[in-house]
Amino acid sequence: MAEQDVPFRDKKIETASREELEKVQLAGLKKQVENGLKTPFYRDRLIKAGITSPDAITKVSDIRLLPFTTKNDLREAYPFGLLAVPKEEVVRIHASSGTTGTPTVIYLTQNDLNLASDTMARSLTAAGGTRSDIIQNMMTYGLFTGGLCFHYGAELMGAMVIPTSAGNTIRQLKFMKDFGTTIIHATPSYLLHLHAAIESAGYSFEDLKLRKAITGAEPHSEELRCKIQDKLGIEVYNCYGMSEMNGPGLAFECIYRAGMHVWEDRYIMEIVNPETLEPVPDGETGELILTILCRDAMPLIRYRTRDLTRIIPGTCECGRTHRRIARFTGRTDDMLIINGVNVFPSQIEEVLLRTHGVGASYFITVEKKGVLDKMTVQVEITPEMFADDARVIHALKDRLCQEMAALITIRPTIIIKQPGSIPISEGKAKRVEDLRNLP
Ligand code: AMP
Numbered sequence: 001m002a003e004q005d006v007p008f009r010d011k012k013i014e015t016a017s018r019e020e021l022e023k024v025q026l027a028g029l030k031k032q033v034e035n036g037l038k039t040p041f042y043r044d045r046l047i048k049a050g051i052t053s054p055d056a057i058t059k060v061s062d063i064r065l066l067p068f069t070t071k072n073d074l075r076e077a078y079p080f081g082l083l084a085v086p087k088e089e090v091v092r093i094h095a096s097s098g099t100t101g102t103p104t105v106i107y108l109t110q111n112d113l114n115l116a117s118d119t120m121a122r123s124l125t126a127a128g129g130t131r132s133d134i135i136q137n138m139m140t141y142g143l144f145t146g147g148l149c150f151h152y153g154a155e156l157m158g159a160m161v162i163p164t165s166a167g168n169t170i171r172q173l174k175f176m177k178d179f180g181t182t183i184i185h186a187t188p189s190y191l192l193h194l195h196a197a198i199e200s201a202g203y204s205f206e207d208l209k210l211r212k213a214i215t216g217a218e219p220h221s222e223e224l225r226c227k228i229q230d231k232l233g234i235e236v237y238n239c240y241g242m243s244e245m246n247g248p249g250l251a252f253e254c255i256y257r258a259g260m261h262v263w264e265d266r267y268i269m270e271i272v273n274p275e276t277l278e279p280v281p282d283g284e285t286g287e288l289i290l291t292i293l294c295r296d297a298m299p300l301i302r303y304r305t306r307d308l309t310r311i312i313p314g315t316c317e318c319g320r321t322h323r324r325i326a327r328f329t330g331r332t333d334d335m336l337i338i339n340g341v342n343v344f345p346s347q348i349e350e351v352l353l354r355t356h357g358v359g360a361s362y363f364i365t366v367e368k369k370g371v372l373d374k375m376t377v378q379v380e381i382t383p384e385m386f387a388d389d390a391r392v393i394h395a396l397k398d399r400l401c402q403e404m405a406a407l408i409t410i411r412p413t414i415i416i417k418q419p420g421s422i423p424i425s426e427g428k429a430k431r432v433e434d435l436r437n438l439p
């Protein structure tokens with residue numbers, strides 16, 4: 001494709017020199033430190049690190065003087081410990097999926113939301129989206145950012161958006177056909193599911209105007225992308241985001257689909273060794289650390305995403321100067337992503353610990369059932385409960401299933417085991433078996 005055919009939303013900033021980008025980053029970083037000093041959470045930490053004013057930061061690499069922030073810190077700061085503006089200025093909150101114990105919540109002002117939408121619109125444009133597109137968003141609407149944050153970005157770009165949200169495949173297909181949907185946004189597993197459903201519902205691909213799919217929210221392989229592209233005859237783009245960083249689109253593939261550009265005027269990225277927290281050389285895999293520069297309501301400085309990736313050295317054919325990251329290879333913590341929903345084994349444990357009649361041992365298995373993920377939790381019950389009649393045990397099973405579904409938003413299969421039947425491992429307990437090969 002000729003250079004002039006590469007689509008841009010804001011060519012000046014998307015192709016800015018490193019020097020120009022660093023100027024923007026430095027101003028943004030100072031602002032985040034200034035905002036941080038206004039929050040109860042960061043004030044102490046920054047002062048402890050010897051940072052009492054934004055003037056302590058004179059170059060982008062001074063970011064290393066600042067403390068890291070973790071998901072747990074966000075929980076500790078819940079609900080308003082990270083608020084840097086008067087409460088009346090906040091117009092929306094979002095939360096991470098699968099962290100309903102104490103959720104990790106973000107707050108946004110109207111200006112923050114405008115910038116989040118603009119980032120998303122920029123990403124969609126980079127992937128070749130235009131105002132003539134009809135975009136069907138199959139991600140869950142609600143606290144999860146994949147719904148609303150994607151939606152507003154697509155609207156800002158000028159596309160017609162169909163907010164079908166997740167699930168109800170028959171209705172999804174009907175809308176796709178009747179409205180001539182050209183772009184869909186869904187998890188990789190759902191894209192596979194959709195492919196199977198198109199065939200079994202008797203639709204033909206010629207009935208559909210689909211040309212692109214935007215996918216993300218969970219790890220997936222290049223092979224899976226190729227498979228979906230081949231089966232559906234469309235282009236599939238990888239999109240990375242997380243609620244803590246304003247949702248999808250913080251890193252996105254351009255039309256060359258050769259890694260995801262991180263929008264470096266809005267985020268500072270570092271890749272560090274997860275053990276030493278020291279930077280790794282470009283091209284080497286490490287944990288992605290992000291600092292958001294495009295949000296006033298809530299600063300997040302050197303946030304440990306736990307996601308493992310590497311910088312792709314060299315420049316992209318599209319001419320963008322914002323560096324690219326490779327597909328994620330995993331996480332540094334035990335978070336599972338099940339059909340796009342984040343689940344921590346500790347959440348399962350939380351339900352078990354508060355339930356009468358249940359022992360301390362459990363075992364989680366995650367596997368593929370068709371194209372979707374299925375989670376099974378084996379639970380040991382106490383000897384007293386074991387002696388009870390079958391109806392009581394059945395009721396316990398139902399209750400566990402409901403309580404877990406309420407906490408993690410997906411329904412696991414519960415298998416009740418007799419006392420002492422789940423082996424106790426020596427050393428660090430192995431409580432999870434993930435039988436899915438990366439799709
Ligand atoms: P949430 O805050 O619920 O949106 O979850 C964010 C997490 O989902 C990230 O930290 C990643 O672990 C995962 N994730 C999001 N997008 C992708 C992607 N494109 N590839 C792999 N994992 C992803």
Ligand code: ZN
Pocket residue numbers: 254255256261316317318319320
């Ligand atoms: Zn590019």
